Amino acid sequence: MKTIAIxxxxxxxxxxxxxxxxxxxxxxxxxxxxxxxxxxxITEVFGAIDxxxxxxxxxxxxxxxxxxxxxxxxxxxxKLLDLAPNVMWVTILMSxxxxxxxxxxxxxxxxxxxxxxxxxxxxxxxxxxxxxxICIAVSSNLQGAATLVGDTTSIMLAAAAKMDFNDFFWxxxxxxxxxxxxxGAIATVPIMMYMFRKDTAPVSSDTxxxxxxxxxxxxxxxxxxLLIFASFIPDKPDxxxxxxxxxxxxxxIIWEIVLSxxxxxxWHSLKAIDYDTMLLLAGLFCVIAGITxxxxxxxxxxxxxxxxKGNVFLLYTVIVFGSVAxxxxxxxIPYVxxxxxxxxxxxxxxNVNPLLLYFGLLIxxxxxxxxTPIGASANIAGVGMLRKEGYEVTFGDFMKIGVPFTFTAxxxxxxxxxxxxxx
Numbered sequence: 295m296k297t298i299a300i301x302x303x304x305x306x307x308x309x310x311x312x313x314x315x316x317x318x319x320x321x322x323x324x325x326x327x328x329x330x331x332x333x334x335x336i337t338e339v340f341g342a343i344d345x346x347x348x349x350x351x352x353x354x355x356x357x358x359x360x361x362x363x364x365x366x367x368x369x370x371x372x373k374l375l376d377l378a379p380n381v382m383w384v385t386i387l388m389s390x391x392x393x394x395x396x397x398x399x400x401x402x403x404x405x406x407x408x409x410x411x412x413x414x415x416x417x418x419x420x421x422x423x424x425x426x427x428i429c430i431a432v433s434s435n436l437q438g439a440a441t442l443v444g445d446t447t448s449i450m451l452a453a454a455a456k457m458d459f460n461d462f463f464w465x466x467x468x469x470x471x472x473x474x475x476x477x478g479a480i481a482t483v484p485i486m487m488y489m490f491r492k493d494t495a496p497v498s499s500d501t502x503x504x505x506x507x508x509x510x511x512x513x514x515x516x517x518x519x520l521l522i523f524a525s526f527i528p529d530k531p532d533x534x535x536x537x538x539x540x541x542x543x544x545x546x547i548i549w550e551i552v553l554s555x556x557x558x559x560x561w562h563s564l565k566a567i568d569y570d571t572m573l574l575l576a577g578l579f580c581v582i583a584g585i586t587x588x589x590x591x592x593x594x595x596x597x598x599x600x601x602x603k604g605n606v607f608l609l610y611t612v613i614v615f616g617s618v619a620x621x622x623x624x625x626x627i628p629y630v631x632x633x634x635x636x637x638x639x640x641x642x643x644x645n646v647n648p649l650l651l652y653f654g655l656l657i658x659x660x661x662x663x664x665x666t667p668i669g670a671s672a673n674i675a676g677v678g679m680l681r682k683e684g685y686e687v688t689f690g691d692f693m694k695i696g697v698p699f700t701f702t703a704x705x706x707x708x709x710x711x712x713x714x715x716x717x
Contacts, residue, residue, distance in 0.1 A: 295332070295333060295588050299584060299590055302327060302333075303581060303585055306321065306581065307628070317570065317574050318570040318571075318573035318577065319573075320577075321573070321576075321628070325576075325580035325581050325584075333585075333588060334580055334581075338587075342580045342584075344453050344579055345533055347449050347453050348576065349535075350449050350536045350539045351568075351571065351572055352540060352567060352572065353517070353536070353543035355543075355566065356546060356563050357510065357542055357543050358400060358514075359403075359566040359567075360510035360513070360546050360550060361399070361510040361511060361513075361514045363510070364505055364507050364509075365505050366508075367395065369503045370391070371411040372502070372503055374387045375415070375497065378497055379496065379497075381493035382487065384415055386490075388411070388429070388430055389432075390433065391408060392407075392431075392433045393433040394437065395408065395434075396433070396434040396438050397444045397475075399514075400445070401438050401671065402671045404434040404672065405430060405431050405434050405675045405676050409427050409431070409675075409676055410679075413679065418497075419495055421495070422685065423680065423683065424680060424685050424691060427676045427679060427680055428687070428696070429486065429695060429699075431672045431675070431676030431677075432664040432672075432699045432700070435661065435663050435664050435670045435672050436661060436703050437476070439471060440462065440471070441459065442457070442458070442461075442535070443459075443521070446627055447626055447627060447630045447659060448462070450575075450634060451630070451634065451656050454635070455648065458524060460522060460525035468715065471653045471656060471657070471707075471711070474653065474707040475703075478702065478703030478704070478706040481703060481706045482698075482703055485699065485702055489695065489698070509553075510546060513542050513543075513545065521535055550563075578627075578631045582631060582632060582635060586635055591636055591639055594639075595640040595642075596643060598636070606646050606650075606716065609640075609651075610654050610712060610716070613637070613651055613655055614657055615658060615704075617633075617655055617658025617662055618658045618700065619662065620659075621659045621662030622662050622666050622669045626660065633659075637652060647716075650711065653715060654708070661700050661704045661707070662704075664696045664699055665693065665697060666692065667689060667696075669696075677692070
């Protein structure tokens with residue numbers, strides 16, 4: 295049974311790489327085969343799926359869609375333009391702005407919000423928007439690991455490590471992964487200042503966005519505040535965070551129906567949800583539960599431990615930079631979903647703090663996607679917007695910015711996590 299499970303798991307991965315638009319179907323189909331063959335009993339399927347993760351993703355996506363439609367992000371971007379003396383600082387401020395937004399909103403949604411503002415600025419100044427849009431995309435990826443709701447991988451990590459919102463800031467009496475990510479983001483500022491040092495043309499904003507509905511902004515801030523409060527509730531149900539996000543999303547839907555006296559906005563929001571990712575995760579949860587049940591995860595953890603020869607620093611380094619290399623070419627969601635249980639088992643085998651390995655994985659897997667234009671969905675979205683504007687972005691064009699961004703942020707985060715959590 296174990297051999298069959300391994301073969302099916304490898305085949306699933308190969309098909310997901312070969313058929314990126316069919317990842318959800320591949321994962322669900324593999325899960326069905328696992329159940330049919332008895333690798334995962336049908337009675338264990340419901341328990342294998344992490345409903346808290348799925349509810350958090352669903353509710354957050356609803357809130358994000360309404361927040362975007364409210365035009366509040368556009369208004370904030372305009373205020374940033376007023377602060378920028380020239381194009382170089384517009385690029386830097388827009389990048390930092392997209393990073394801050396992506397700490398609470400899906401990375402692709404962030405790019406879709408911020409990039410059009412960058413395109414408009416570049417059109418006005420009659421300059422190429424390629425560099426600015428790439429910076430916006432990679433900054434969106436960079437800070438996805440900063441908070442519980444910043445990225446799907448963060449939500450998955452929180453579920454695996456039993457982390458709440460506050461734990462991303464302060465965990466086990468130590469600074470959390472938020473600070474590793476933010477220090478990495480700050481370290482990229484001098485990189486951008488050097489790369490865009492010749493962009494000294496002045497810039498100003500002549501558009502004035504009007505926000506007529508502040509409820510989506512209240513819900514955006516409200517669900518974050520509620521997640522923070524929930525962090526202080528002892529022995530709460532595992533599904534608490536998911537319920538918070540869903541309730542806030544439902545309240546937003548009801549408000550918009552009342553405000554517009556119709557359901558058009560509701561259907562728009564529901565259509566904006568990434569159902570493929572949710573189905574992908576549901577399938578992966580079942581597949582991983584199956585290979586864990588037959589002992590594959592424990593075997594893999596033991597193999598990695600033996601290869602590391604008991605050297606925790608070597609193991610940590612391999613996890614971080616191996617994740618960077620892997621995530622540059624394949625989606626980090628299935629990769630992180632697979633590695634989290636492996637690292638849990640590995641930390642027990644080697645008697646090391648699991649947070650060291652968990653955070654190392656998230657740093658490498660989240661930032662690794664910035665190496666190439668196909669390494670992250672936000673990059674693909676940004677490059678696609680440029681293509682529509684008539685700008686073809688090659689691997690070389692992207693990597694001129696992506697590589698220094700990635701390695702600067704990864705090295706800073708890598709060192710921070712090691713010094714804070716290695717002991």
